[in-house]
Amino acid sequence: MYNVLVxxxxxEIVKAIEIYLVKENYNVLKAYDGEECLKILKENTIHLIILDIMMPKKDGIETIEEIRKEKSIPVIMLSAKSEDEDKIKGLNLGADDYVTKPFNPLELIARVNSCIRRYTKLGSAINEGSKNIYTSGELIIDDDLKKVTVDGKEVKLTPTEYNILKFLTKNKGKVYSIEQIYENVWEDEAYGAENIIAVHIRHIREKIEINPxxxxxxxxxxxxxxxxEKL
Amino acid sequence: MRDNKILKTISYIVLPILILIIVMSFAYTDIREEYDYMMSDSYFDSNNFAKKYMSNLQEVTYDLIYSQSDYSTMDNKTRLLYRTSENYSSISLKKDLFLVIYKDKAITNVSSETTIDGIKNYINNEEGEHLVSINGNLKSNPLNYYINYYKGLLNHSYYNNNNKSTEVQTAKFEDYEIYAVYTKEFSMENAEGQIVSALKFIKNYENVVYTSIPICAVLSIIIVVYLIISIGHTKGKKEIDINDLDKIPLEIILTIAWLTIYITVIVISHIINRFFGQEYYKLCISSIICAYLIIYTVVMISATTFVKRIKANMIVQTTIFGKIAMAISKLFKKIDESSKKVSKEISISMNNATKLILWTSVYIVIMVLIVAIFFRSIFVAILIDACITIYVIYQIIRRIKSFEMIEKHLKEVYEGNIDKKLNPDDFCPEFKNMVMYINDISNGFENAIQEGIKSERLKTELITNVSHDIKTPLTSIINYVDLLKQENIKNKKAGEYIEILENKSHRLKRLTEDLVEASKASSGNVKLNLEKIGITELINQTTAEFEEKFKEKGLEIITTFPEEETYIKADSRYMYRIIENSFSNIAKYALKDSRVYIDVKTDINKVSVCLKNISAEKLNISEEELMQRFVRGDKSRTTEGSGLGLSIAKSLTELQKGKFSIRIDGDLFKVELEFDKVKA
Known part of the structure; x- marks a missing residue:
């Protein structure tokens, strides 16, 4: 049982989130402003925090600054502010994820699961020794077993999708056009195949990403x- | 401090003394070198003294040999010549008596005795250094070995005028009989002795003299500064104290002062030339001091009044030159004013054309007049005429320039550059009003535009804030509808209602998001991150995103791309938004199982994208209307979509300097995009 502080x-939003989290077998603690949040955090063992930005007394920005002074637990920011600047500011202050309101409950839960898994289980588990393992953050491709895991969860890919993802992960950080991907993965000249590749990539995204x-x-x-992305 | 009378008086008295000390000290250091050898105690035993003493004796022997007359006969054998001390003074000693005998003549400066023997005795009995030489034998010699060296000085050849003939004879040291006595002490009777004794005295305190120079200099600077600061300030008065002297023109005071100093210097230099070096040295010194005090007083008086005038700011009024200058400038002002008045009156009563005619005739008359006046020297007339003509042309050119500047500025304003302002001072008086009006107009424009930008920004801000406020309750609605859906509700109708609630709440979410985006895009409140983008790549990527939606509707995509990838400069994400909105429009409104054509065409510097589809509904609506916000192809507004898609796409396209247009031809719906091409 992991403790999640909302x-x-x-x-009402806190209650709704609680309902979803309890279904997923999380223990939920509730706070309604920044000060209360910090107080509960001090008194309990918390594994993850879902934090709103616009709150009375102490807003989310100040609160996360306080939290980050002492703790490295995962924090998911939750805000109606959907501008890029707001997201960048939140993530730079130490938030692990940023979800905008109104959010898809399933997506929020998926992100909570991902953060918790990363915080509690992963980290040391990656075996970097083998040459045939390619990673980016929590995306791990084991070329020996032809297995792809994201946040510790296995993802099923078709051979084409697997090859594309392997190629891009191998060369992570670099941008490849559809044509280049085709030529590199199939080692053949691309002709009229552009759309197929783009569709494959969308499918991969839908499989490995929480929000494609x-x-x-x-x-x-x-x-x-x-x-x-190089993570 | 400034009005302390005692302090001022002391300053006035101390200052000359300090200056005197400085001058004297400098003089001492100067003279000292000259008299240095005379000041040492061993001077009387030195080579220098011996030389001087011997040259004195030489002079005496000259007198003795060449003198022909005036011998008072003391005894029969010897004729005796007296000599007073003042003719004999290359060194002035306190006691210096001598008797020189040559053949049957003798010379002495002892006047109390009348016989040779008497004089001999007198000299022998006097106290002091005795020098006796008889026929070349030095019997007594205080000058030690130096005398041998200088003995030769007493040898001379001379012409002896006998009655019969002139013959050259030689007198030698051995021919003289010399009796002399002197003291090793300077005579205080004349200037040299005084100077030497004074210098000797000062030498003991030389360090004091040297240190006194900087001290006195600093002190006198302080006093001068103090005096400059305090001059003119008296107790109980704020203004500078002005007396009658300060009202006399400065030139007169300076002239008098200069004359006084000049006369004093002349008089003093005469006195010194005449009397210095003799017994009148007391007169010299006292007159020098007198002159010094006179010069000091005159300088101080003129300096004081000068400083006072500067302080009271009346230097111009109290000088003749300043008064003349003021009078001239007043005259000029008057002339200027009256001419302005006249020209104003004229300009009111006349329009520009008559003015031009008037000025032209004035110009011609002046030209003719000058020629008439200077008819004797036509060259001068031409020169003056040329100068006037050049001036007139310069004035005309200035006005033409002003006109051109105004025209240029107006063109810029017309083109929308209203930040620039004209400076009325740069223009000729005739244009000043015009320039001011133009500035007012562009100011008005600028304000209007600023207002517009401001209100647009406020609107965007308002929309953003409202959408934030809507999003929070919307979150709860969506979440609880979702939770409700998960409850096991058996009532079929309730299930249907929940379905509707879910759809509508999601539409509301989209609407708020699009609303913010539309207001931002239309107000230009967007940060663009421009980079090189491949159009074909973008369309392929977007098609992949819509693949399923198109498939659902049975839409077939037919693309025509140029062989090479074509690039444009745009913001990658906003470019996707434009294509995405157009595609989702197609996905929503295209006829089922129809074909969609996507063509990319390029020419030399343009790239155009054309999307064509067949509308499912009748498009009984104009293109302009369709582009407006919240207008959708189906007037009933039942399908999903906010009606903002095309509007956002258009705004974003225009922000990136592109063109976005739609065409409706029957059921054919066409979106056309045009951008500037960028090299691969």
Whole structure:
């Protein structure tokens, strides 16, 4: 049983999140402003915090600054502010994830699961020794077993999808156009195959990302190509 | 401090003394070198003294040999010549008596005795250093070995005028009989002795003299500064104290002062030339001091009044030159004013054309007049005429320039560059009002534009804030609808209602998101991150995203791309938004199982993208209307979508300097995009 602290000044939202989390077998603690959040954090063992930004007394920004002074537990920011600047600010202050309101409950739960898994189980588990393992953050491709795991969860990919993902992860950080990907993966000249590749990549994204529209690992650079983020 | 009378008086008295000390000290250091050898105690035993003493004796022997007359006969054998001490003074000793005998003549400066023997005795009995030489034998010699060296000085050849003939004879040291006595002490009777004794005295305190120079200099600077600060300030008065002297023109005071100093210097230099070096040295010194005090007083008086005038700021009024200058400038001002008045009156009563005619005739008249006045020297007339003409042309050119500047500025304003302002001072008086009006107009423009930008920004901010406020309750709605759906509800109707709630709440979510985006895009409140983007790549990527949606509707995509990838400069994410919105429009409104054509065409510097599809509904709506916000192809507004998609796409396209247009041709719906091409 992991303890999740949910902090939002809107009591109904906190309650809804609690319902979802309890279904997933989490123990939920509730706070309705920043000060209360810090108080509960001091008195209990918390494994993850879901933190709203706009709150009375102490807002989410101040609260996360306080938290980060002492603790490295995962924090998911939850806010109605959907501008890029807000997201960047939150993540730079030490948030592990940023979810905008109104959110898809399933997505929030998935992100909570991912964060918890990373915080509690992963980290030392990655065996970097073998040459045939390619990683980016929590995305791990074991080329010997032809196995792909994200946040410790195995993902089933078709051979084509696997080859594309392996190629991009091997060269993580670099952007490849559809044509380049085709030529590298099939070692053949690309002709009219562009769309197929793009569809494959969308499928991969849907399988490995929590929210395919805001991908974490396999990013789309519109009009330029695709890349696997260097994490 | 400033108005302390005693302090001032002391300063006035101390200052000359300090200056005197400085001058004297410098003089001492200067003279000292000259008199250095005379000041040492061993001077009387030195080579120098011996030389001087011997040259004195030589002079005496000259007198003795060449003198022909005026011998008072003391005894028969010897004729005796007296000599007073003042003719004999290359060194002035306290006691210096001598008797020189040559053949049957003798010379002495002892006047109390009348016989040779008497004089001999007198000299022998006097106390002091005795020098006696008889026929070349030095019997007594205080000058030690030096005398042998200088003995030769007493040898001379001379012409002896006998009655019969002139013959050259030689007198030698051995021919003289010399009796002399002197003291090793300077005479205080004349200037040299005084100077030497004074210098001797000062030498003991030389360090004091040297240190006194800087001390006195610093002190006198302090006093001068103090005086400059305090001059003119008296107790109980704020203003500078002005007396009658300060009202006399400065030039007069300076002239008088200069004359006084000049006369004093001349008089003093005459006195010194005349009397210095003799017994009148007391007169010299007292007159020098007198002159010094006179010069000091004159300088101080003129300096004081000068400083006072500067302080009271009346230097111009109290000088003749300043008064003349002021009078001239007043005259000029008057002339200027009256001419302005006249020209103003004229300009009111006349329009520009008559003014031009008037000025032209004035110009011609002046030209003719000058020629008439200077008809004798036509060259001068031409020169003056040329100068005037050049001036007139310069004025005309200035006005033309002003006109051109205004025209240029107006063109810029017309083109929308309203930040620039004209400076009325740069223009000729005729244009000043015009320039001011133009500035006012562009200011008005600028304000209007600023206002517009401000209100647009406020609107965006308002929309953003409202959407934040809507999002929070919306979160709860969506979450609880979802929770409700998970409850096991057996009532079929309730299930249907929940379904509707879910759809509508999601639409509301999309609407709020699109609303913020639309207001931002239309107000230009977006940060663009421009990079090189491949159009074909982008369309392929987007098609992949929509693959399933298109498949659902049975839409077939037919693309026509150029052989080479074509690039444009744009923001990658916003570019995707534009294509995505157009695609989702197609996905929503295209006729089922129809074909969608996507063409990318390029020419030399443009890239155009054309999306064509067949509308499912009748498009009884104009293109302009369709582009407006919240307008959708189906007026009933039942399908999903906010009606903002095309509007956002258009705004974003225009922000990236592209063109976005739609065409409706029957059921054919066409979206056309155009961007500037960038080299691969």
């Amino acid at each position: 902090c939002d000044d809107d009591r 529209k805001e991908p974490k690992y396999l990013k789309v650079i519109w009009g330029i190509g695709y890349k696997v």
